Amino acid sequence: LIGAWRHRAGGVLLSSSGLFPVDKAALQRPELLAGRTPRTINMVTIGDDLLAGSSQEFGPKIEALIVYNSNPVAVAPESGKVVQGFAREDLFSVVLEHFQTDTADYADFILPATTQLEHWDVHSAYGHTDALLNRPAIAPLGQA
Incomplete structure (x- = not known):
């Protein structure tokens, strides 16, 4: 507003992500997977992904799902597809939650989360x- 950003200590910080790098891989404990390769599903396409069959490009059909720190049935795009995907009889889903959410309504098991x-x-x-x-x-x- 007053051009102070041009001067030392002017108050602008463009990005601080490189100043404090976090090794998130160290928190994920990959050694516990014992050779298994889990997939991460993009929340933007979760409706399409849950309805997709097996293919070379997509990989195997999603048959099991663990949801935590999220409520995709309520917040993901194309909610009709998301509901249809979570309602599949052949999908095994576990939700870790504090409350009975829209996503938890479709879960086979709901586990309490801290x-x-x-x-x-x-x-x-x-x-x-x-x-x-x-x-x-x-x-x-x-x-x-």
Whole structure:
């Protein structure tokens, strides 16, 4: 607004992602997969993906799905296809959730998930170079 961005300490930070790199692979524990290769489905195309059959390009038909930290039935594009995909009789789905969501309505199993108050975590800040250690404030409730 006043051109201060041109001067040292003018207040502009274009991107901080390179200043605090996070090795997310270290958090994923790939050694626990024992040779298995899981797939990650894009939320934008989850409706089409759940309705797709096996093909050379797509790979095998999706027969099982684990959903966590998301509610695709409520938020993914083309909700009609998403509902149709989750409603498949031959799809085995597990949802980790705090509440009975639209996606949980279609799950074969719903497992309780911990809230941010109940588990350890590490958060990186958007637009800053800070990292935050999240310590549990309470013990997990119920069977979470």
